[in-house]
Amino acid sequence: MPLLSGNPLQDMIESFKKITWQDYWTNFRMSGTLLSSLLVMVIIMILATIVGIQAKRQDPMKPSRGLLAFAEMGVDKLQNWTRAMMGGREPGNWPAYFLCLAVYLFMAFTWSLTGLPSIIDTLIFPLSLSVVMFILIHATAVRYQKWKYFHRYIEPIPIFLPINLITMWTPIISTALRMFGNALSGSVVIGLLNWALKNVSISIFSEWASSYMAATGGARLLDTPAAIWLSPLPIGVLNLYFGLFSGFIQTLVFASLNACWITAEMPETNAMGTERQVTRPGPSKAQ
Numbered sequence: 001m002p003l004l005s006g007n008p009l010q011d012m013i014e015s016f017k018k019i020t021w022q023d024y025w026t027n028f029r030m031s032g033t034l035l036s037s038l039l040v041m042v043i044i045m046i047l048a049t050i051v052g053i054q055a056k057r058q059d060p061m062k063p064s065r066g067l068l069a070f071a072e073m074g075v076d077k078l079q080n081w082t083r084a085m086m087g088g089r090e091p092g093n094w095p096a097y098f099l100c101l102a103v104y105l106f107m108a109f110t111w112s113l114t115g116l117p118s119i120i121d122t123l124i125f126p127l128s129l130s131v132v133m134f135i136l137i138h139a140t141a142v143r144y145q146k147w148k149y150f151h152r153y154i155e156p157i158p159i160f161l162p163i164n165l166i167t168m169w170t171p172i173i174s175t176a177l178r179m180f181g182n183a184l185s186g187s188v189v190i191g192l193l194n195w196a197l198k199n200v201s202i203s204i205f206s207e208w209a210s211s212y213m214a215a216t217g218g219a220r221l222l223d224t225p226a227a228i229w230l231s232p233l234p235i236g237v238l239n240l241y242f243g244l245f246s247g248f249i250q251t252l253v254f255a256s257l258n259a260c261w262i263t264a265e266m267p268e269t270n271a272m273g274t275e276r277q278v279t280r281p282g283p284s285k286a287q
Helices: 008-017 021-027 032-057 066-085 094-114 124-154 158-167 170-204 206-216 232-263
Strands: none
Touching (some): 032 066, 032 094, 066 232, 094 124, 094 232, 124 170
């Protein structure tokens, strides 16, 4: 044991040197949720690569088709949405961020429809997205406000510094728990309904379930074929609802909160879309 030796650090280094790559891959384990997240990112990268290749080969004098036309329509809609959410400012590079966020988050919510482990049901993934949002909010604030950024933590008086330091983490906690709670609530509702429908189905087909258990000699009552007759249609409808509709709503809400909180750290714009008031000359004396 390294902790019981005279030089634990050296013993620990020596023990790591004895580990081979074969031992590492033999003992390596990846969770189903992490695998699902990696698969989603790989799919997004493949689609982005295909769209990029098609965009380079596309003749600008001809209309786009297929996946490229769909991507162009989505980018155009997202640019208009970003401009509207940011108070009429030019979106700059922000549509690229919101495009990646929306595509990943929507696929994460709907990924359970594939039968693989859900992504958002694990707290670390919505928490990671909230941390990225938190970094972008404060990076934007520092970019535009410079040293005045730190003054917010002693407003309205310096004694409020501890309270302001605690409340600045609110966006991370609120958005992460909102996404996690909505995804988990859907899984709980589906699980409870599935359990109830299985029991109702068993009570209806009790003779068939009893004969199957007697024939197999060890099957549980809920594992018999009689337990699944009432579940597929209601569970399928709920899966579509929580996966597609709820996923779309949560993606829109999270992206909107991102845009609102980031925009709040930018300078205000007037009706003309500039960040400072335009000074107009007054009427001349000749008039």
